Amino acid sequence: MELTDLYREVILDHNRHPRNFGHLDPADGHADGHNPLCGDRLSITLRNAGDRLEELRFKGNGCAISMASASLMTEAVKGLRHDEVETLFQQVHGLLTGTAVPTADLGKLAALSGVREFPVRVKCASLCWHTLQAALADAASGHAAPVEPVSTE
Amino acid sequence: MNLRARISASAAVYDVARVRADFPVLSRQVNGKPLAYLDSAASTQRPRAVIDAVDYYETHLHSNVHRGVHSLSQLATDAFEAARERVRSFLNAASTREIVFVRGTTEAINLVAQSWGHSELKPGDEIAISALEHHANIVPWQMVAAATGARLRVAPLDAAGQLRFDEFEALLGERTRLVAMAHVSNALGTILPVQRVVAAAHARGIPVLLDGAQAVAHEPVDVRALGCDFYAFSGHKLYAPTGIGVLYGREALLEAMPPWQGGGDMIRTVSVERSTWNELPHKFEAGTPNISGAVGLAAAIDYLESLGREQAAAHELLLLRAATTALEAIPGIHLHGTAAHKAAVLSFTLDGVHPHDLGTVLDHEGVAIRAGHHCAMPLMELLGLPATARASFACYSTLEEVAQLERAVRHAREIFA
Structure with missing residues (x-):
């Protein structure tokens, strides 16, 4: 197990220069995520166009894995249909936990494969995906109720 | 003798290589590197003498205590009560009746909060703590405050992480019923002026509980010299096993407190209608x-x-x-907690590198540190940090490990540059 398997160049780059960083206003959906164990926090805002995720931004602070994972995620899901986002999440989850071999080409997201060798870091990488799910649910309900922050614990 | 002279005089007689040889785990490797265990503030390692004592007890002496008429039960009881006497003399308590065995510091504080707190606290009463407390010295008081209508007052810190003593003293008023404070901060290493804290509280008739978890292995603890009313600590931060700890309580206070858990050993007589309690500390x-x-x-x-x-x-x-000097020389390092009186705990952050990434890189280099909020979230909020990295030292730590730490931090800086 090498450190460079975890901290690949793509990850270090997205940590240094996170893509789609910020806040959408107005937004169709919004959710906050929190990893109380390490204090990582992030916030996702998104806009839909029909059943597609048209635009999203994330904001927050956390370790390189959580920041890079969120940044890579925003690039990967932009423009996807909601069901495609869900399918991609399942693939990424399998990749992170080592429980399933991704059947699709995950592109840059594959850089996160080293995380499975560091079990305590899996939650860092998956927090953004859980938060995105909550933001999509928020949009689907039309902001019906205040969304509880997503917690990894 | 001044500090420098004291250090060099003791360094001459202190053979750390011999001390290390007493701790079997320290000779192992982690990730192919020699282990530099710099997480003793979370839990210390055990020397062979402790492992052997437990092994001897389990092999030759074990039975239940305070019960059987058979020989083995007597031997186990003797060993258990001899341990209580050992703790009494260590703390210089007046009597073994003042030494209650618990699971650890957390349970000790919960015992006082549940037993003393529930019987003594009234709506509007106040418990004074400091802003650097471990969750174990916050949450039990929040729980009993919620149940009784009492409230917590928090004494602030200065920029170095030291108690603002005047503001602490100003907090103490007619409604203050207890001061509960750390002896040493687990997150910053600050040694609190506990003697002055006790004096200020006692001058107003307020009892004091000290959380000694982080102090007991590193600072002299004489409960009669300190004058505190309760003192709590855990064995596993004192080179002993997990799951054992101590609550010291002044006899008059313990005597007046109701039991907090019911069951065997704590009773004298039980009938279906009522029970009577065993004597202290049982x-x-x-x-x-x-x-x-x-x-x-x-x-x-x-x-x-x-x-x-x-x-x-x-x-x-x-x-x-040595570690403070070594880390301070690294560009982008920030030390958190620079009190004049500090225990061997070094909390730090490095620009551009999150403490968890630092923890992972250091682990890869064999260096075990803690990265996180150190179970002191209110303190972290005060510092405006989600987390810090923390290196902590014990009797077996070495200058070589300090150098290993420095190299690993510099390596992390290169990776994330």
């Missing part, structure tokens, strides 16, 4: 205790005293200074 020890843990704790105290507590503390101070 009134607070419901159920079969952690006998082997108590035996291990006594062995750990023997071990620490065989090293010389002052010599071990001076050695740790030397390491703290």
Whole structure:
């Protein structure tokens, strides 16, 4: 197990220069995520166009894995249909936990494969995906109720 | 003798290589590198003497305590009560009636909060703590405050992480019923002016509980000299096993407190209608205790005293200074907690590198540190940080480990540059 398997160049780059960083206003959906164990926090805002995720931004602070994972995620899901986002999440989850071999080409997201060798870091990488799910649910309900922050614990 | 002279005098007689040889785990490797265990503030390692004492007890002496007429039960009871006497002499308590065995510091504080707090606190009463407390010295008070209508008052810190004593003193008023404070901060290393805290509280008739979890292995603890009313600590931060700890309480206070858990050992008589309580300290020890843990704790105290507590503390101070100097020289480093009186705990952050990434890189280099909020979230909020990295030193830590730490931090800086 090498450190460079975890901290690949793509990850270090997205940590240094996170893509789609910020806040959408107005937004169709919004959710906050929190990893109380390490204090990582992030916030996702998104806009839909029909059943597609048209635009999203994330904001927050956390370790390189959580920041890079969120940044890579925003690039990967932009423009996807909601069901495609869900399918991609399942693939990424399998990749992170080592429980399933991704059947699709995950592109840059594959850089996160080293995380499975560091079990305590899996939650860092998956927090953004859980938060995105909550933001999509928020949009689907039309902001019906205040969304509880997503917690990894 | 000044500090420098004291350090060099004790360094001359303190043979850390010999001390390390007493701790089997320290010779192992982690990730192919020699282990530099710099997480003793979370839990210390055990010397062979403690492992052997527990092993001997389990092999030759174990039975239940305070019950059987058979020989083995007497031997186990003798070992358990001898451990209590060892703790009494270590703390210089007046009587073994004041030494209650618990699972650890957390349980000790919960015992006082549940027993003393529920019977003494009224709506509007106040409990004074400091802004650097561990969750174990916050949450039990929040729970009893919610149940009784009492409230918490928090004494602030200065920029170095020291108690603002005047503001603490100004908090103490007619409604203050208890001061509960750390002896040493686990997150910053600050040694609190506990003697002055006790004096200020006692001048107003307020009892004081000290959370000694982080202090007991590193600072002299004489409960009668301190004058505190309660003192709580855990064995596993004192080179003893997990699952054993101590609540010291002044006898008059413990005597007046109701039991907090019911069961075996804490009763004198039981009828279906009512029960009467056993004498101190057994009134607070419901159920079969952690006998082997108590035996291990006594062995750990023997071990620490065989090293010389002052010599071990001076050695740790030397390491703290070396580590402070080494880390300060790294560009982008920020040290958190720069109190004039500090235990060997070094909390830091590095620009551009999150503490968890730092923890992972250091682990890869064999260096074990803690990264996180150190169970002191209110303190972290005050510092405006989600987390810090923390290196902490013990009697077996070395200058080589300090150098290993420095190299690993520099390596992390290169990776994330």
